[in-house]
Amino acid sequence: DQRRILGQQLREEWSKYSLFPRASKAAEFVEGKEVTVHGFLSRRRVKHSKLVFADIQVNGPSIQITSSFVDLDTPGHLTSQALRAIPLYSPVSVTGTIAKIHGEPGSASRIDLDLNSIQPLNAFPKDIIVSDGVQFPPSSRHLQIRFSDPLRARLLARPQIGFQLRKSLNGLGFTEVETPILFKSTPEGAREFIVPTRRKGLAYALPQSPQQYKQILMSSGVRGYYQFARCFRDEDLRADRQPEFTQLDLEMGFATGEDVMRTIESLVSELPAALNAQFRMVKNGDEIYPISKHGLGPKDATDDLQWLDLPSPFPRLTYQEAMARFGVDKPDLRVPFEIRRVDQVLTPDFISMITGLESPIVDAFRFRPEPTGEVASDSSSAFVDDLMKSLPSALAKNPDGAPVALVFNTKRPLCGLSSLGHLGFEGLTGESSGLGDFEDLEDGDILVFQARENKAFQGGSTALGTARNLVYQSAVSKGLLPRDLSFKFLWVVDFPLFTPDNKADPGQGGQAGFSATHHPFTAPLTDEDVELLATDPLKARGDHYDLVVNGVELGGGSRRIHIAKMQEYIMREILQMTDEGVGQFSHLLEALRAGCPPHAGFALGFDRLVAVFTHTDSVRDVIAFPKSMKGEDLTVKSPGRITSSQLATCHLAFAGRK
Amino acid sequence: DQRRILGQQLREEWSKYSLFPRASKAAEFVEGKEVTVHGFLSRRRVKHSKLVFADIQVNGPSIQITSSFVDLDTPGHLTSQALRAIPLYSPVSVTGTIAKIHGEPGSASRIDLDLNSIQPLNAFPKDIIVSDGVQFPPSSRHLQIRFSDPLRARLLARPQIGFQLRKSLNGLGFTEVETPILFKSTPEGAREFIVPTRRKGLAYALPQSPQQYKQILMSSGVRGYYQFARCFRDEDLRADRQPEFTQLDLEMGFATGEDVMRTIESLVSELPAALNAQFRMVKNGDEIYPISKHGLGPKDATDDLQWLDLPSPFPRLTYQEAMARFGVDKPDLRVPFEIRRVDQVLTPDFISMITGLESPIVDAFRFRPEPTGEVASDSSSAFVDDLMKSLPSALAKNPDGAPVALVFNTKRPLCGLSSLGHLGFEGLTGESSGLGDFEDLEDGDILVFQARENKAFQGGSTALGTARNLVYQSAVSKGLLPRDLSFKFLWVVDFPLFTPDNKADPGQGGQAGFSATHHPFTAPLTDEDVELLATDPLKARGDHYDLVVNGVELGGGSRRIHIAKMQEYIMREILQMTDEGVGQFSHLLEALRAGCPPHAGFALGFDRLVAVFTHTDSVRDVIAFPKSMKGEDLTVKSPGRITSSQLATCHLAFAGRK
Secondary structure, eight states, rough: HHHHHHHHHHHHHHHHHOOOOOOOOOGOOOTTTTTEEEEEEEEEEEETEEEEEEEEEESSEEEEEEESSSSSHHHHHHHHHHHHHHHEEEEEEEEEEEEEEEESSSSSSSEEEEEEEESSOOOOOSSSSOOOTTOOOOGHHHHHHHHHHHHHHHHHHHHHHHHHHHHHHHTTTTTTTOOOSSSSOSSSSOOOEEEOOTTTTTTEEEESSSSSHHHHHHHHSSEEEEEEEEEOOOOOOOOTTSEEEEEEEEEEOOHHHHHHHHHHHHHHHTTHHHHHEEEEEETTTTTTEEEEESSSSOOOOOGSSSSOOOOSSSOOOHHHHHHHHBBBBSTTTSOOOOOOOGGGSSSSHHHHHHHHOOOOOEEEEEEEEOOOSOOOOOOOHHHHHHHHHTHHHHHHTTTTTOOOEOOOOTTEEEEEEGGGGHHHHHHHSSGGGGGGGGSSTTTEEEEEEEESSSSOOSSSSSSHHHHHHHHHHHHHHHHOOOOOOOOOEEEEEEEEEEEOOEEETTTTOOOSSSEEESOBBBBBBBBHHHHHHHOOGGGGGSEEEEEEEEEEEEEEEEBBBOOHHHHHHHHHHISOOOOHHHHHHHHHHHHHHHOOOOEEEEEEEHHHHHHHHTTTTOOSSOOSSOOOOSOBTTTBSEEEEHHHHHHHTTEEETTTOO | OOOHHHHHHHHHHHHHHOOOOOOOOOOOOOOEEEEEEEEEEEEEEEEEEEEEEEEEEEEEEEEEEEOOOOTTSSHHHHHHHHHHHHTTEEEEEEEEEEEEOOOOOTSEEEEEEEEEEEEHHHHHHHHOOOOOTTOOOOOGHHHHHHHHHHHHHHHHHHHHHHHHHHHHHHTTEEOOOOOOOOBOOOOSSSOOEEEEEESTTEEEEEOSSHHHHHHHHHTTTTEEEEEEEEEEEOOOOOTTTSSEEEEEEEEEETOOOHHHHHHHHHHHHHHHHHHHHHEEEEETTTTTEEEEESSSSSOOGGGGGOOOOSSSSEEEEEHHHHHHHHSSSSSOSSSOOOOEOGGGOOOOOHHHHHOSSOOOOOOOOOOOOOSSSSSSOOHHHHHHHHHTTTTTTTHHTTTOOOOEEEEOTTTTTGTTTTGHHHHHHHHHHSSSGGGGGGGGGGGEEEEEEEESSSSOOSSOOHHHHHHHHHHHHHHHHTTTOOOOOOOOOOEEOBBBBBEEEESSSTOOOOOOEESSSSSBBBBBBSSHHHHHHHHOGGGGGBBBEEEEETTTEEEEEEEOOOOHHHHHIIIIIIIIOOHHHHTTTTHHHHHHTTTTEEEEEEEEEEEHHHHHTTTSSSSSSSSSSSOOTSSSSSHHHHHHHHHHHHHHHHTTETOOOO
């Protein structure tokens, strides 16, 4: 029958593709010796009917094979025919004699092989078109990885960065502990994924982070804990967010926040040298990415493409200072201009021109283009026009007024700043203003002004902070500033302990009108902040610290409350959580009560760390199977349809049906 | 108000417990120097009113402090009072002068400190009673870990085993790749946990293993993949099963099962030397566990308590052979007796005495006690009586008949084997029988007989296989056999590709009446087995291999089908899965179709590996926060109550309600 015939065909196909000689070991690669190599057939060049070259792709770089023959119907002729018959990009096993090893054996840059025989191990299909620069869709992640050098390179570099971090942490006496992923729902702050069980009414929840488990470990007497932990948040996704992500999670017993910051600095600072020892960096068009020094291929990176030393300790900024000087709580210190408050020297006329606010604060920065030559330098005015046209609506339609950009130009009235008026011009640019950036203006300098309400900073950024980053990125992409490959690390500290409730985050579900800024376990910064808990909680600062590099928040941590009574006081009295809410944390309160030592910790966003260190802006370039903005894995097509019977197993049903 | 008063008290408590001197670094530990040490106060001995000793527990071993004074109201007196006032087991910061370092600096066995000052960092509560050998409940995992040396030691050893494996794999050119935990439901074989989303009707599922993702990686050109992967199975739990567990998952491209087995052998064989370099083994009562050589404490293990070299390659047994000789597909090769088929030499009388089966097969083994001396040796008859009384009901109430044990005793008729009859006795013990084990019987030898149906082996064990393990374990615990600390590794190979459907496992939901024994991606073993797919699928063997040590299945793997057409043929034609079922695997079929190279892989149960190498029978001893038999985490009390509003977020409701 049909099944048998198909079975017979498959038997033939299987026996053709399934038995093949073992690949030769590295030590067997000696000129003149016969070796076997496995890889993908690529770049076949038919020189003439009796001479064919091809490359065998072995994990990135290639081995070049030569197939030539003199007489027809010889083994050489048959091998050559076989080589020409195999579809390009098919996996093959190749046996040949080594003609030449270019470079040192064991560290060769290229190997040439005279082909003796070739066997296909599967057939690459005709309907998949591979061409230079082809872009495969996310549903074909396997093709993206196979045919994109930067993507494959970053995925291969990622575990090496992880291994180096592990090595450092082990050396510091830390212990890796795996904690459960089937956890339970607690009001820690973010929205959780739930996992229904077959026990009626009961569900696990996936952990937002291993926070509570690691604090229990501190009470267990574990001195230094770490884990590359998968974390889950059912958030509305933004560009650089994933519903599941990996963090290097750590915690130190008998330690303060200061101890943790020093540890993280030492961890991160050891990376550049360790990576330079293993990788060379290559530049390919716009892409810069690391390639192992151990494989085939050229061995040296261009010097300026190495990872640069990271001076430590990293500078520290308080939240207030970061917001005032950079308009953002994760400043990019590569940006060569800062924000200054300028309303004290401006005229009411100008201020009312840029905002409808009463008595606002006005901030400004000065951006000086340094055309990098290669790219034709736009004039500053053209740059400003472009920028204003492409402003995101949050800036363009800001109710406090849009940003205003002026170009300094000595050929124009009041050097192009006439809208400031004489008084404003003198105030801003005069020496007595103390506003250094604006004293020595040159033609082409761009001044950007932005008003905001006269109140304390809240949240992650101001409008001018956002504009500052935009101007920088736009200037770099247009060649008005050089691309800066350095890593400018810093700490942002002294965050407010609590933040007024918003609708996006569930918070702790308390009745106080505010929630913990990070999570309810953060310790107050000083005795004074402990006192503020009772009197003016929104003024209390937490012993929290964010690690920031180049405008990316790489991680955050804090000292934790290790006194059970104080933890309960904050939950019950300050956040005004319900008994039930507090009860969800009873395991944590029990652990603290059992003589838990002081402790502090950190969570380093590992996906982001790898992205930063491999010079890409997107975590999707360093995750093998990333989720889309909708939380979908487009390759396997998850999430999938849930069935009634799956729900019934968990005693659940679709809402609105019986 | 009340809140303020409480706040004031907390401020005082916080300022008492939160500021403390930093601990001294290892290099600062020099005799005569003042150092600061953090740890838990333990073992306080008041010698007389002016002399107190205590230990400060620093990650296991201790530093001994001495507090003495001559005159009242001196600083020494106050410090001594402070030391006596702190509740035992509280965390403390201690500053003192080093009186003596026993052993080499940096590798000391003990350090004595003259106390200069002590500060409590929290207070251990009075209602937690700590005494020698105290057993804390699972709800207090933090106390279990703090006060159980073996538990803490195993948790600390676990990551070192993992690190060693990573190091070996990196050296072999493998790449660690993290794959998603938010996957989707596919009929791979086991029951899955589902994770509803906020998108109506859609759910993720937690992965049974990263199987499908790692095969996609093979098609992506990744040569060697590995991952310490969290896996999830919603199974009815057995003693050594957890709903979430960690496996060292790996896959090799351009490889056969043979390549994978060699790789695993080399990985595992490197462990003993690596562990001996880092750990010494200690014996504490019945417990044997590893302690780091780097901390305080004696440095040498007793020689015979080291990890022994593992000779490789490991022996291989086919499934048929394992079942015939050991009655189980994961034989414990430490057991010094094998199973023999004996019905050919027995009389029908005896056979009908031990079973109601028609023409059964009868197997037997001979157990010879070797009393180990220490424990008083029971007589063999008493041992047999005890054994029979405590038989598990699956054996005692086996419809094929219970096991029958006879004791060889030259003082009794037919040496105690009279129920065999003369013919049976001669047949069994005569030289011509060829049943070596029964030729040279000695007084006290125990013979165990068991009947079974005359048909091919199926499943994991026979009744006599179970009895054999029971006799061995019981004999060791009673001192009739020595405890064998060696690791006897072996491979079990040539499993049947398919197994008749049962009710416990969902399988692939096909209509064939059988399911894939392991998963539907296993390759047939030979061309002949490919042919059997169409003709007699239950006879087809798979290229699957199990790694077994001491009766524990440590992991399993297989060569995979890398030809899309054959994979679809097995799903559709052989397993008779529905279009929808096959469609769930379309991502995998797409990946295979795109010129996927041959590949094979393995999954090593990491929890079990650590348990075996740290000499415990339970994976719960090597998991920081294990789940109970009901799938509960008794510490954090998961799973928890699910609320209607959580369900509503996912467009779900409790079944049976509107």
